[in-house]
Each structure stands twice: as C-alpha cells, then as structure tokens.
Amino acid sequence: MRFLILFLVISLVACDTSKEKKNPIDTQTHEEFVMYEPSEMTKHMNFMYAYNQGLKEKILSGDTLPNFTKEFLKIYTATLTNNKEKNQRFKVGAESFIKSQQKIFLQKDSLAMVKQYNKTINSCIDCHQTECTGPIPKIKKLLIH
Ligand code: HEC
Structure with missing residues (x-):
C-alpha cells in the first residue's frame, strides 16, 4: 500500500514536470493554427438570427414588414460543418421552419403577427433540440414576451 502511494506521488510529479517543460509552441498541432472558417450553414444561421432580431424590432414598433426574402431558402442548400450530410430530421425541420417564417409576412394584425x-x-428551437443544442438560450432571446 505504502509503495502504491509513493508510486502515485512520483507519477503525479513526473506528469507535472513534463508539462512545465513543454513549450506551448511545440505542443500546438498544425491544425490549431489554421483559421477557423465557419460553414455556409453557420453563416446562414447567423443571418437568420440577425434578420429575425430586426423583424422582432419592427413587429414591436408596429413598422410595416418587408416581403419574405428568398435568402432564407439557403437553409436547403448551405453545407454543414465538415460537409456533414443533412439527415431526414433536418430536412423536415427546415421545411416546417420555412413555411412558418413565410407566414409571418402574411399576417394582417399585430397580434397574429407576434403569434406567428x-x-x-x-421551430428554430425545435430543430436545435436534438443536435446543436448550444445556441438554444441565445435563440430564446428572440421570442417576444
Ligand atoms: C432544420 C434545422 C434548423 C433550423 C430550422 C434552425 N437551425 Fe440553427 N442550426 C442548425 C444546425 C445543424 C446548426 C449547425 C450548423 C453547422 O455546424 O454547419 C445550426 C447553428 C445555429 C447557430 C450557431 C451559429 C454559430 O455561430 O455557431 C445559431 C445561432 C442558430 N443556428 C440559430 C438559429 C435560428 C435563429 C433559427 C431560426 C431563425 C435556426 N437556427 C433554425 C439547425 C437548424
């Protein structure tokens, strides 16, 4: 038992010293130096976020809304991080999201507009529920209370 403890102490110390000796530059892999390039879908998501933020302001101040922009349809064509394939759940979620987004612009009164x-x-949050849950708290901020 005593031997085991001694062994653990030595190995912990050994681990620490080896870390200290390492120059951070030497431990960086080449990949970490490559600039992070967001995927087409990530950029598109940020567009949709900003657009809906603007829409929220317009709805709240009673401004007339612009027409639905086809830019939203990029959700069907934009590529995902690492060219990941879109699964069935994504496709179905994207379709119901687009239908819902389009309907906002067709509402006649402000109450119906807020609801839509x-x-x-x-429906943004729905799609984020299984994959990519990270942005959910941020997306929730778009809701009108
Ligand atoms: C059909 C599914 C789906 C819908 C609908 C959807 N998202 Fe996403 N979202 C994703 C996926 C998947 C990613 C990760 C993209 C990638 O890694 O290429 C993502 C990423 C994001 C990100 C992170 C971007 C970053 O900078 O990392 C935000 C923010 C976001 N979405 C907001 C929204 C908002 C706002 C809406 C609605 C207006 C929305 N999403 C609708 C699936 C969806």
Whole structure:
C-alpha cells in the first residue's frame, strides 16, 4: 500500500514536470493554427438570427414588414460543418421552419403577427433540440414576451 502511494506521488510529479517543460509552441498541432472558417450553414444561421432580431424590432414598433426574402431558402442548400450530410430530421425541420417564417409576412394584425413570429422562433428551437443544442438560450432571446 505504502509503495502504491509513493508510486502515485512520483507519477503525479513526473506528469507535472513534463508539462512545465513543454513549450506551448511545440505542443500546438498544425491544425490549431489554421483559421477557423465557419460553414455556409453557420453563416446562414447567423443571418437568420440577425434578420429575425430586426423583424422582432419592427413587429414591436408596429413598422410595416418587408416581403419574405428568398435568402432564407439557403437553409436547403448551405453545407454543414465538415460537409456533414443533412439527415431526414433536418430536412423536415427546415421545411416546417420555412413555411412558418413565410407566414409571418402574411399576417394582417399585430397580434397574429407576434403569434406567428413566436411560432417560427420555436421551430428554430425545435430543430436545435436534438443536435446543436448550444445556441438554444441565445435563440430564446428572440421570442417576444
Ligand atoms: C432544420 C434545422 C434548423 C433550423 C430550422 C434552425 N437551425 Fe440553427 N442550426 C442548425 C444546425 C445543424 C446548426 C449547425 C450548423 C453547422 O455546424 O454547419 C445550426 C447553428 C445555429 C447557430 C450557431 C451559429 C454559430 O455561430 O455557431 C445559431 C445561432 C442558430 N443556428 C440559430 C438559429 C435560428 C435563429 C433559427 C431560426 C431563425 C435556426 N437556427 C433554425 C439547425 C437548424
């Protein structure tokens, strides 16, 4: 038992010293130096976020809304990080999201507009529920309370 403890202490110390000796430059792999390039889908998601933020402001201040922009349809064509294939769940989620987003612009009164807007934001969240849950708290901020 005593021997085991001694062994553990030595190995811990050994581990620490080896870490100290390493120059951070030597331990960096080449990949870590390559600049991070967001995927087409990531950029598109950020576009959709910003657009809906602007839409929220317009709805709240009672401004007339612009027409639905076809830019949203990029959700069907933009490539995912690492060229990951879009699964069935993504495709179905994208379709119901687009339908909901389009409907916002067709609403006649502000109450119906708010309702449709929130429905759309909830469909963003729906798709994020299984994969990519990280941005959910941020997306929730788009909801109109
Ligand atoms: C059909 C599924 C789906 C829908 C609908 C969807 N997202 Fe995403 N979202 C994703 C996926 C998948 C990613 C990760 C993209 C990648 O890695 O290429 C993502 C990434 C993001 C990110 C992270 C971007 C970054 O900088 O890392 C944000 C923010 C985001 N989405 C917001 C939204 C908002 C806002 C909406 C609605 C207006 C929305 N999403 C609708 C699937 C979806």
